[in-house]
Amino acid sequence: MPSIIEISDLTDPRLDLFARLTEAQLRNRLEPEKGIFIAESPKVIQLALDAGHAPVAFLMERKHVQGQAQSLLARCGDIPVYTADRDVLAALTGYPLTRGILCAIRRPQLPAxxxxxxxxxxxxxxxxxxxxxxxxxxxxxxxxxxxxxxxxxxxxxxxxxxxxxxxxxxxxxxxxxxxxxxxxxxxxxxxxxxxxxxxxxxxxxxxxxxxxxxxxxxxxxxxxxxxxxxxxxxxxxxxxxxxxxxxxxxxxxxxxxxxxxxxxxxxxxxxxxxxxxxxx
The missing domain is CATH 3.40.1280.10 (SPOUT methyltransferase, trefoil knot domain)
Incomplete structure (x- = not known):
């Protein structure tokens, strides 16, 4: 079961993945195997999971936990799900979330x-x-x-x-x-x-x-x-x-x-x- 975490502090370092790390920091060029990317919206996240990519954490509007994110969460085991109202999430990320859901996902190793x-x-x-x-x-x-x-x-x-x-x-x-x-x-x-x-x-x-x-x-x-x-x-x-x-x-x-x-x-x-x- 996922671990539902209500956001109470926008400076929580656990939220850095979604709010404060640059794209270059997410890629982690020095250690690519530790890199992360962010997928946005249920359909896109579903395709990432279908392709075998490993989720790390979710950020979503509270209403989606029991709503359109249910099938996604059922596939992802015990990972953190950070949640709040839409305006709180927009203040955290600096932009409105497309369909209210982000997922941090482990970067795959690129093929030759x-x-x-x-x-x-x-x-x-x-x-x-x-x-x-x-x-x-x-x-x-x-x-x-x-x-x-x-x-x-x-x-x-x-x-x-x-x-x-x-x-x-x-x-x-x-x-x-x-x-x-x-x-x-x-x-x-x-x-x-x-x-x-x-x-x-x-x-x-x-x-x-x-x-x-x-x-x-x-x-x-x-x-x-x-x-x-x-x-x-x-x-x-x-x-x-x-x-x-x-x-x-x-x-x-x-x-x-x-x-x-x-x-x-x-x-x-x-x-x-x-x-x-x-x-x-």
Whole structure:
């Protein structure tokens, strides 16, 4: 049974997980095995539990203990559940809780890129994307639109950031992901070499005079394709584009030069999804 703890002191150090630790402190870079991330809302927490992630503690509105959190709590054994009214929780965290429930969860050990790419035909590669909303939206599109994995350059934001997890609607727990190295110098040369070694052709999504249209038959027919998307504003680095096998762009109208990276990812993932054998 969970241990229900009524919040009486907002400075209680047991609440630091939810109120005072930064994202970097939650990740615990020096000892990743001790890291924590925060999942928000019953649906997202349910997906995290379904994926086998271990809960550490809950923070929720009092009404949810016997309400919509009951099925979650039944799965989590004897862990602390900190509770209070909605306005008290907002004062503690600094923001209104989405559907009134947060869960602190143990960070998983990330798999190697080579492991999650075994058998994959389409992967998304994110270079330096730092906006948590964009990362969450890209994960949601990748999961929905037939990508087999998401790979991140060392400078991408953390997909287990609270907002990224929420915007992804929990799909960050459903689609495999890994980093292409831990240091900035591991990308692009090292990361792209690893993809090529696995048999992937790489396509840089970028504005270029010699870019292929995104519906080019050679792209759609590729057996294994890595779709490389760049950071907000500047897009992909020139060195990355030069090392990719192809450059492609989404044709625009009305003088618009490009889409937001999250919107562009959805178009690219759908158009370049793996086709059945024999597709012309």
């Amino acid at each position: 890129m080579e492991d999650i790419c075994q058998g994959a035909r389409r992967v998304a590669v994110l270079e330096g994307i730092v906006d948590t909303t964009n990362v969450g939206a890209i994960f949601r599109s990748a999961a929905a639109l037939h990508m087999d994995a998401v790979l991140l350059s060392p400078t991408c934001c953390d997909p287990l950031n609270r907002r990224a997890v929420r915007v992804s609607m929990g799909t960050v727990f459903q689609i495999p992901w890994a980093r292409l190295g831990d240091r900035a110098e591991d990308w692009p040369a090292g990361g792209l070499e690893r993809l090529h070694a696995l048999g992937f052709q790489t396509v840089a999504m970028a504005l270029s005079d010699n870019a292929l249209p995104i519906d080019a038959p050679r792209l759609m027919a590729a057996e294994k394709l890595a779709i490389v998307l760049g950071t907000e504003g500047d897009g992909l680095a020139a060195a990355t584009i030069a090392r990719c096998d192809y450059t492609a762009c989404i044709p625009m109208s009305h003088g618009v030069d490009s889409l937001n990276v999250a919107a562009a990812s959805a178009v690219a993932f759908w158009q370049l999804r793996a086709r059945p054998a024999g597709f012309p």
